[in-house]
Amino acid sequence: MSTILDFIDLKVAFGPSQPLALPVVHGVDFSVEAGEIMGLVGESGSGKSVTCLAALNLAGPQAHISGKVRFDGKNLVTLPEREMSKLRGRELAMIFQDPMSSLNPVKTLRSQMFEAIKLNNPAFLNARRRALTAEAIRLLEEVGIPEPITRLSAYPHQLSGGMSQRAMIAMMLAGSPTLLIADEPTTALDVTIQAQILRLLRGLSDERGMAIILITHDLGVIAETCDRVAVMYCGRIVEIGDVASVFSSPAHPYTRGLLKSRPRLDQGDLQLTPIGGTVPSPYDLPSGCAFAPRCSKVSETCAEAVPPFNIADDRGVACFHPVEAAETDDAEGAAQ
Amino acid sequence: MNLAVISIKIFRAMITVFLLVLFVFVILRLSGDPAVQMLGLEVDPSALEAFRHRWGLDRPVWQQFLSFFWNFMHGDFGQSFIGGRDALGVVLERLPKTLWLMGLTTIFTFGLGIPAGIYASLHRNTIADRAIMGLTVASFSLPNFVVGIILIMVFGVVFRLLPTSGSETVWHYIMPVVTMATADAAIFARFSRSAMLEVLYSPYMRTARAKGLMWGQAVRRHALPNASIPIVTVGGIYVGRQIAAATITENVFAWPGIGKLLVTSVQTRDLAVVQCIVILVGLTMVVTNLLVDLAYGWLDPRTRTGDGK
Amino acid sequence: MNSQLRSVEPLEPLLSVRNLRLTFRYGFGGWFGNRRHVHAVDGVSFDVARGEVLGIVGESSSGKSSVAKSILNIHPPSSGQVVFDGEDLDTLSSHEWRDMRREIQYVFQDPLGALDPRMTVLDQVIEPLTIHSIGNTIERRRQAHDLLGAVGLMTESHGKYPHELSGGQRQRVVLARALILKPRLLICDEPVSALDVSIQAQVIQLLEELKKTFDLSIVFISHDLSLIRYFCDTMVVMYLGRIVESGSTAEIFANPRHPYTQALISAIPVAEPGLKHDVIALQGEPPNPFNPPTGCHFHPRCRLQETICRSVYPDLEPVDGSALRVACHVVTSRHQDQ
Numbered sequence: 001m002s003t004i005l006d007f008i009d010l011k012v013a014f015g016p017s018q019p020l021a022l023p024v025v026h027g028v029d030f031s032v033e034a035g036e037i038m039g040l041v042g043e044s045g046s047g048k049s050v051t052c053l054a055a056l057n058l059a060g061p062q063a064h065i066s067g068k069v070r071f072d073g074k075n076l077v078t079l080p081e082r083e084m085s086k087l088r089g090r091e092l093a094m095i096f097q098d099p100m101s102s103l104n105p106v107k108t109l110r111s112q113m114f115e116a117i118k119l120n121n122p123a124f125l126n127a128r129r130r131a132l133t134a135e136a137i138r139l140l141e142e143v144g145i146p147e148p149i150t151r152l153s154a155y156p157h158q159l160s161g162g163m164s165q166r167a168m169i170a171m172m173l174a175g176s177p178t179l180l181i182a183d184e185p186t187t188a189l190d191v192t193i194q195a196q197i198l199r200l201l202r203g204l205s206d207e208r209g210m211a212i213i214l215i216t217h218d219l220g221v222i223a224e225t226c227d228r229v230a231v232m233y234c235g236r237i238v239e240i241g242d243v244a245s246v247f248s249s250p251a252h253p254y255t256r257g258l259l260k261s262r263p264r265l266d267q268g269d270l271q272l273t274p275i276g277g278t279v280p281s282p283y284d285l286p287s288g289c290a291f292a293p294r295c296s297k298v299s300e301t302c303a304e305a306v307p308p309f310n311i312a313d314d315r316g317v318a319c320f321h322p323v324e325a326a327e328t329d330d331a332e333g334a335a336q
Numbered sequence: 337m338n339l340a341v342i343s344i345k346i347f348r349a350m351i352t353v354f355l356l357v358l359f360v361f362v363i364l365r366l367s368g369d370p371a372v373q374m375l376g377l378e379v380d381p382s383a384l385e386a387f388r389h390r391w392g393l394d395r396p397v398w399q400q401f402l403s404f405f406w407n408f409m410h411g412d413f414g415q416s417f418i419g420g421r422d423a424l425g426v427v428l429e430r431l432p433k434t435l436w437l438m439g440l441t442t443i444f445t446f447g448l449g450i451p452a453g454i455y456a457s458l459h460r461n462t463i464a465d466r467a468i469m470g471l472t473v474a475s476f477s478l479p480n481f482v483v484g485i486i487l488i489m490v491f492g493v494v495f496r497l498l499p500t501s502g503s504e505t506v507w508h509y510i511m512p513v514v515t516m517a518t519a520d521a522a523i524f525a526r527f528s529r530s531a532m533l534e535v536l537y538s539p540y541m542r543t544a545r546a547k548g549l550m551w552g553q554a555v556r557r558h559a560l561p562n563a564s565i566p567i568v569t570v571g572g573i574y575v576g577r578q579i580a581a582a583t584i585t586e587n588v589f590a591w592p593g594i595g596k597l598l599v600t601s602v603q604t605r606d607l608a609v610v611q612c613i614v615i616l617v618g619l620t621m622v623v624t625n626l627l628v629d630l631a632y633g634w635l636d637p638r639t640r641t642g643d644g645k
Numbered sequence: 646m647n648s649q650l651r652s653v654e655p656l657e658p659l660l661s662v663r664n665l666r667l668t669f670r671y672g673f674g675g676w677f678g679n680r681r682h683v684h685a686v687d688g689v690s691f692d693v694a695r696g697e698v699l700g701i702v703g704e705s706s707s708g709k710s711s712v713a714k715s716i717l718n719i720h721p722p723s724s725g726q727v728v729f730d731g732e733d734l735d736t737l738s739s740h741e742w743r744d745m746r747r748e749i750q751y752v753f754q755d756p757l758g759a760l761d762p763r764m765t766v767l768d769q770v771i772e773p774l775t776i777h778s779i780g781n782t783i784e785r786r787r788q789a790h791d792l793l794g795a796v797g798l799m800t801e802s803h804g805k806y807p808h809e810l811s812g813g814q815r816q817r818v819v820l821a822r823a824l825i826l827k828p829r830l831l832i833c834d835e836p837v838s839a840l841d842v843s844i845q846a847q848v849i850q851l852l853e854e855l856k857k858t859f860d861l862s863i864v865f866i867s868h869d870l871s872l873i874r875y876f877c878d879t880m881v882v883m884y885l886g887r888i889v890e891s892g893s894t895a896e897i898f899a900n901p902r903h904p905y906t907q908a909l910i911s912a913i914p915v916a917e918p919g920l921k922h923d924v925i926a927l928q929g930e931p932p933n934p935f936n937p938p939t940g941c942h943f944h945p946r947c948r949l950q951e952t953i954c955r956s957v958y959p960d961l962e963p964v965d966g967s968a969l970r971v972a973c974h975v976v977t978s979r980h981q982d983q
């Protein structure tokens with residue numbers, strides 16, 4: 001498997017100028033292999049969306065980005081905008097959370113599809129309407145939109161949430177991307193529609209050999225859709241690995257806590273064990289490990305320094321006291 | 337937008353005009369005696385009586401209104417007290433001057449105000465943006481007669497560069513247009529800026545960039561069309577109220593247009609002319625409002641009723 | 646928190662809803678007044694026993710939020726009956742409604758919107774006491790202070806304004822404010838959906854404790870089936886304004902009968918990677934409330950669809966002789982065949 005995208009110590013801060021900027025992502029390292037579905041999970045303030053937006057330089061003029069994001073031999077962080085925009089929509093595509101507002105409300109679907117196709121598919125650079133229509137229909141069918149011909153004349157507000165998201169995906173597939181970043185693509189959708197969209201994404205990844213970074217706060221979505229997962233907290237990755245082992249033996253106390261925050265059927269009875277405390281605001285991060293105030297395994301070392309990221313056998317944890325697989329759950333509990 | 341809705345809107349528009357005319361009609365007759373205005377106080381009472389009788393002013397107000405309305409339906413707006421000339425003719429004679437003033441002002445306002453506002457929105461919080469915003473506040477804070485008088489003093493009296501009244505040459509046009517356009521361009525600059533800022537950072541702009549559009553392309557293709565909706569609607573309404581707005585400026589610059597005529601006619605209680613102007617202005621505003629209302633549905637697909645969700 | 650088999654409840658249910666309907670009219674529709682109707686709630690009936698938690702589950706356009714608003718008279722129902730503790734709410738005057746608000750309180754999704762941005766947290770919890778003239782100033786302060794402590798808000802935060810608190814903290818304030826009048830019924834509409842996952846768990850746990858402390862009955866509306874399963878004793882599943890399945894949570898999750906419920910439950914993503922569970926993929930789109938399908942509203946997306954489904958709406962019928970009820974021709978006829 002070859003690595004297609006490599007995050008190397010990526011840092012992002014927001015503010016009017018570099019010295020005054022508030023750091024939001026504090027050094028993220030991970031890579032995405034070709035064709036895999038990589039999950040990025042975290043709660044608010046984890047920096048999961050910002051990390052990916054920064055990689056594509058879509059984080060806005062107030063974002064100050066340092067570090068490296070390697071793609072196809074280039075460093076996206078230092079790439080001039082002209083070249084970056086050529087990559088966007090072609091090799092690198094991104095879809096967003098609220099599909100209804102992510103489409104231009106005053107243009108038809110046809111107009112927006114044509115724009116994507118002409119821009120990103122060199123074969124259609126000067127194509128005539130008929131060829132463009134055929135290609136648009138082909139893409140819409142690929143994402144499972146029924147009656148694509150009638151749909152092309154629709155405006156975004158006439159499409160349901162599920163349809164809009166499929167249409168967005170279709171638009172972003174026009175350039176045959178090697179990587180699709182999906183930022184909370186199903187959070188705003190009904191559960192039954194969510195299942196459809198996730199299945200679609202998995203199918204597209206298989207058929208096209210396209211890698212996907214799936215950003216979400218829902219661990220269930222990760223478990224069902226992703227091959228590997230990176231767990232983020234307060235702007236750092238705290239755990240990374242393949243989904244099966246991270247879920248069966250989570251090493252970081254936060255990952256453990258997160259898994260137990262959702263009702264699960266353990267020993268025949270439903271259990272819910274919240275993590276105590278609240279997520280710190282980026283203005284007021286604790287020194288040392290950001291999770292320490294809420295952690296049941298906290299010790300003095302935890303407040304002194306940020307735990308380094310230890311990688312072994314494709315599993316990575318950033319913790320001074322990672323949970324061994326042999327430990328029981330009695331050691332866990334909400335810290336007040 | 338179906339026929340029923342449109343016809344309701346038209347009907348409402350007509351009622352508005354009717355009420356407007358009625359109101360003006362009654363107010364004019366109750367607020368001063370035209371006979372006295374025309375002939376003065378020194379005159380023999382019998383002359384005043386004769387005047388009133390000649391013009392039907394001794395009849396009850398409602399009777400006067402009915403006969404006026406009847407004539408109006410036949411295209412007869414009555415006659416001016418001054419020389420008995422056809423009121424409509426008097427008004428139409430002066431209309432072109434006002435239209436010129438309005439037209440140039442509108443071009444100035446849209447041509448300067450809207451681009452300035454858009455530029456400011458694209459360079460938010462830079463010096464240029466702050467300068468434009470500061471300038472606009474100053475511009476619309478000054479009432480336009482103050483601006484007009486200041487311009488007359490500076491360019492007309494002190495430096496003697498420009499003529500201060502009348503409308504014969506091109507030079508005569510400069511100050512009145514600048515007077516009217518300054519405040520209006522300022523308002524449009526601010527409004528355009530807000531309209532753009534509303535859309536510049538919306539989710540679909542991010543999608544557009546994610547598709548591979550450069551910032552400039554994305555602004556042109558996606559932000560501008562959306563921002564233009566409120567700008568066009570406000571612009572349409574603006575055009576409609578131009579005639580009324582011209583009134584003060586025309587009086588300051590003695591511009592021989594409808595605004596000046598209106599003031600003189602009210603002062604002399606030249607009823608037919610006043611009524612004629614009011615109807616004209618009212619109709620213009622109501623019609624433009626109606627057109628903007630209907631256009632809105634065409635511009636913004638979300639407002640079209642259909643099988644929307 | 647599973648529900649066990651309940652012993653027969655001799656007392657009347659605390660809340661009894663019968664054939665509740667809420668219809669909205671839209672648009673102008675031409676000269677002849679053809680305004681479009683949306684039946685947001687289309688004949689809904691259920692009971693909430695004392696001390697019970699009833700879950701109402703559904704997706705968008707199911708009408709679940711409209712049910713809450715109807716009960717609370719935020720949108721007065723178009724027809725139907727809502728009986729609280731023996732009193733028919735329809736007969737209440739506005740003065741009597743004021744007193745009723747002491748008994749029935751609610752918590753909605755957006756805690757920031759629910760709080761007055763210009764009042765401190767403590768003042769907001771005191772306010773209901775003042776409105777209903779309970780106690781004197783000192784007593785009110787003390788009660789509010791104690792209750793805020795009970796919901797987990799430290800004294801340092803009592804003087805803060807809503808925007809200074811986190812989402813979870815705000816929702817705690819909303820709960821305190823709702824409970825200060827000691828209501829008997831609490832209606833929660835997506836109370837934790839806007840919160841982070843780890844905070845959701847905290848607030849749910851808090852609700853559990855408060856339920857015991859205050860002896861509350863709760864109507865818990867959510868799209869999140871895992872929470873419903875965890876927290877609710879009984880549940881109803883809604884689709885386009887109607888109930889398609891109702892019964893005890895444990896039974897429904899163990900063996901859902903209605904094809905929609907089955908699809909809904911199978912669609913929940915489970916945080917267990919090895920677990921292969923079949924997702925029953927629903928075809929088609931959620932229904933258009935302006936133009937609902939004829940007969941059973943679910944039929945266009947239903948894999949069990951039969952001819953009768955297209956023309957006749959199925960009633961809620963009991964299945965297996967238990968309290969479980971399903972509105973489906975196919976399920977009912979299979980049951981009868983047995």
